[in-house]
Amino acid sequence: MADNRAIGVFDSGLGGLTVVSELMREMPEESIVYFGDTGRVPYGTRSRETIKKYASEDEAFLLKNDVKLIIAACGTVSSVASDTSKQLPVPYFEVVSHAAYSAAKTTKNGRIGVLGTAATVKSGKHEKFIKEILPEAEVTACACSLFVSLVEEGWIADDDPVVIETAKRYLKPIVDAGADTVILGCTHFPVLKGAIKNIVGTDVTLVDAGTATANAIKKYLNDNALAADSKSRPHHKFFVSDKPYSFCSTATRLLGKKVNDEDIKQVDLSNL
Numbered sequence: 001m002a003d004n005r006a007i008g009v010f011d012s013g014l015g016g017l018t019v020v021s022e023l024m025r026e027m028p029e030e031s032i033v034y035f036g037d038t039g040r041v042p043y044g045t046r047s048r049e050t051i052k053k054y055a056s057e058d059e060a061f062l063l064k065n066d067v068k069l070i071i072a073a074c075g076t077v078s079s080v081a082s083d084t085s086k087q088l089p090v091p092y093f094e095v096v097s098h099a100a101y102s103a104a105k106t107t108k109n110g111r112i113g114v115l116g117t118a119a120t121v122k123s124g125k126h127e128k129f130i131k132e133i134l135p136e137a138e139v140t141a142c143a144c145s146l147f148v149s150l151v152e153e154g155w156i157a158d159d160d161p162v163v164i165e166t167a168k169r170y171l172k173p174i175v176d177a178g179a180d181t182v183i184l185g186c187t188h189f190p191v192l193k194g195a196i197k198n199i200v201g202t203d204v205t206l207v208d209a210g211t212a213t214a215n216a217i218k219k220y221l222n223d224n225a226l227a228a229d230s231k232s233r234p235h236h237k238f239f240v241s242d243k244p245y246s247f248c249s250t251a252t253r254l255l256g257k258k259v260n261d262e263d264i265k266q267v268d269l270s271n272l
């Protein structure tokens with residue numbers, strides 16, 4: 001039995017598209033419904049209560065679109081609101097545990113860096129999951145809130161002086177700690193992978209939450225007869241709560257295929 005309903009993915013903005021691009025690579029036959037809450041980004045500097053409220057509204061929107069599974073493609077929501085979201089009527093995936101387990105398996109020297117938003121770092125969730133399988137790990141976590149704005153603004157070139165200076169300042173504690181593995185704990189951050197790599201060094205492994213999560217979802221869909229027909233033609237839909245001017249160009253870059261203005265619909269969650 002195949003299930004051709006779409007996978008629902010949400011984030012506070014564009015960052016979740018880094019997870020979508022991994023899903024498309026791993027499972028090209030799956031349809032995606034994406035919601036980016038661009039009208040209310042960033043989430044990572046807000047209170048737990050607000051993040052939980054936004055997350056449940058985003059999930060309600062995706063459920064209206066008859067999705068078969070929901071992914072919180074947002075490190076912040078995954079860290080703060082996952083307990084509530086586990087009660088959804090469809091299977092729910094977050095992006096923190098898979099990345100943390102993957103980093104714990106990757107590190108050689110037991111020193112792991114975590115880059116996330118302020119709310120993600122405050123939650124300590126990455127460290128908790130890492131220590132489940134590597135209790136002696138030394139974890140250095142840094143809140144890098146400005147990275148989110150740089151990506152939303154489209155300031156993402158590896159040689160952009162603002163990107164380099166911001167990254168240098170944020171990454172210093174992780175470089176000083178000698179981490180050999182760094183988790184990109186916010187889904188916006190893989191967009192800045194090149195600049196981050198230039199600062200931490202090529203010997204350091206960057207763990208992208210999207211890759212780790214896409215692998216786990218592929219296995220889940222196959223094990224539970226929820227995968228789409230391998231011959232089906234996928235239909236992707238992209239929704240945002242506000243249309244920033246850089247959305248199409250950044251989305252095109254992240255997904256590796258042309259995203260036009262008419263491919264993206266603006267929705268008002270208060271009308272649900």
Ligand code: DGL
Nearest residue numbers: 015042043044075076187
């Ligand atoms: N992509 C979100 C995350 O993974 C960005 C957070 C934000 O909106 O501040 O945490």
